Amino acid sequence: MLLLLVLIPIAAFLAILGGAPARKTAVAAGVANLVLGVWAAFTWKAAMWSMSVPVLAKPALNLAFGLDGMSAVMVLLSVIVTLAALLSGKSPEGREKLYYGSSLLIAAGAIGAFAATDLFFFYAFHELALIPTFLMIGILGRGERKETAWKITIYLGLGSVILLAGLVWLASLAGTFDMPSMVKAVQDGSLVIDAASQKGIAALLIIGFGVLVSLFPFHSWAAPAYASAPAPTAMLHSGVLKKFGLYGLLRLAIPMVPEGMNAWLVPLLVLLLGNILWVGLVTVNQKRLDLMLGNSSVMHMGYIFLAIAALAASHTGSPAVGYLDAAGNAVTTYTLGNFTNTIAQPAAILLMFAHGISIAMLFGLADKIERSTGTLELTDLGGLAKSAPGLAFLFGMVGMASIGLPGLANFAGEVMVFLSGFQNYDPAKGLGPVQIACILAIWGVVISAVYMLRAYRNIFQGPQVKATTDAADLSFADRIPALILAIALLAVGLYPNLLLNLLK
Known part of the structure; x- marks a missing residue:
């Protein structure tokens, strides 16, 4: 069943190439994937969501898919954003096949990467999604689109090569490409990776995944790429595909090379503060909305890296967590591995x-x-709320979510990130590196409020200008994708356990 989530967008892409109506076919595939993806996410423990098809005997490669709580949430994110992206934007005349076909391939690659349990296909599906991303920016983008496409190709290509080196190193030590088996071998002690190898592998994974996530200082590709990209590409890459690197660190680096991650803790904290503070100040200085949003996306990656750093810092060095059940029997669990921070992940x-x-x-x-x-251009806008009140309301809502307004999903996530930094705080020992980073990172909330509130004021408030006098409000078709995303923000913001329960 899980394979359908990848095959449906690919089949729709092939149908579009064969002459099927591009938009209708793409949207139909998006709706089908949304229904299937929601079903999969909330029933991920069912056996029907696991499958494995042998592809190569030696080395053993399997087209294997499976879900746990983490991958279920990421698949859910993918199908929601995919449908919204397919409904947003407007295809250039005569470019419908490329526009919708590429968007479908990006979605298929992202879903495949999150659902894959074989290391080869985990990597391969992500690379599949990058190809249409490059094409969409280089062919259908705006501004200096060709230069931007080359820049993102070079950056992400180099990051992927570095990442591949780390993944191959891990697979060679584990003797398998099956990711659950690799992680289980480390947790039960049958695979022991020495400290030097852990540090080397962790460095490759941090840099490789970090480039893909736009970790400072490997971030300069991101904002220009999103500013140049067509709307569906910017939505899918910034909203979904860029999470692949963070997901990879949680899926592989943290459980398999915990000592290595811990060894690079302080440098990682310094880099993530670069995302939050340095890139945050760069965001404040932007004069165009698209560049401001691109830089803000880079900035907010720092918070997620902060949670990952807090998790890495809680590594105890023990192979498992032991406890006594109600009958007094000794029980060993690998749910948290050898980490004491229960909030960070x-x-x-x-x-x-x-x-x-x-x-x-x-x-x-x-x-x-x-x-x-x-x-x-922010200086060329003003008073848009008078002619487009629906647009002003929805932009204001998501803008408030972005800066952490209570009741919306971002607030719950950011509060948990900061709490995770202090979960293992011992007043007797004083502030550690993670706690110091948390205190500094809180200033990012202030920075976010500055650039987002200023942008909202410049665009929607004040007297109308020439550009906004006759601007149209959101049509019914424009409201649908925005409302899909707004409902998700509200639902998770008001009841975070909707997703957190999936992780249990």
Whole structure:
């Protein structure tokens, strides 16, 4: 069944190439995947969501898919944003096949990467999704699209090569490409990776995954890429595909090379503060809405890295967590592995979902602003709320979510991230590196409020200007993708356990 989530968008892509109506076919595939993805996410423990098909005997490669709580949340994020992206934006005349076909392939690659349990296909599906991303920016993008496409190709290509080296190193030590088996071997002690190898592998994974996530200082590709990309590409990459690197660190680096991750803790904290503080100040200085949103996306990755760092810092060095059940019997569990921080991983996953929904909605609405006014220059806009009150309301809502307003999903994720940094705090020992980073990172909340509130004021408030006088409000068709994403933000914001229960 899980294979259908990958095959449906690929089949729709092939149908579009064969002459089927591009938009109708793509949207139908998006609706089908949303229904199937929601079903999969909330019933992920059922055996029907696991499958494995042998592809190669030696080395053993299997087209294997399976879900746990973390991958279920990421699949849910993927199908929600995919449908919203397919409904957003406007295809250039005569480019419908490329526009919708590429969006479907990006979605298929992202879902395949999150659902794959074989290391080869985990990597391969992500690379599949990058190809249409490059094409969409280089062919259908705006501004200096060709230069931007080459820049993102070089950056992400190098990051993927570095990542591949780390993954191959891990697989060679484990003797298998099956990721659950690799992790279980480390947790039960049958695979012991020495400290030097752990440190080397962790460095490769941090840099490789970090480039894909736009970890400072490997971040300069992201904002120009999103500013140049068509709306569906910006929504899918910033909202979904960029989470692959964070997911990979949680899926592989944290459980398999915990000592290595812990060895790089302080450098990682310094880099993530670069995301939050340095890139945050860069975001404040932006004069175009699309560049501001692109930089804000880079900035908010720092919070998720902070949760990952808090988890790495809680490594105890013991192979498992032991406890006594109600009958007094000794029980060993590998649910948390050898980490004592119980908040960090759920915090990272919740914030990944929340950020993915909010940034996708922001880019979708930014595209509508540009199509209505002809510009995204903040100084050329003003008073748009008078002619487009529906757009002003929805943008205000998602803008407040982005800066952490209570009642919306981002708030729950950010609060959990900060709590995770202090879960193991011991006043007798004083502040540790993670706690110091948390205190500094809180200033990012202030920075976010500055750039988002200023942008909202410049775009929607004040007297109307030439660009906004005759601007159209959101049509019924424009409201549908925005409302899909807004409902997700509200549902998870008001009841975070909707997702957190999936992680149990």
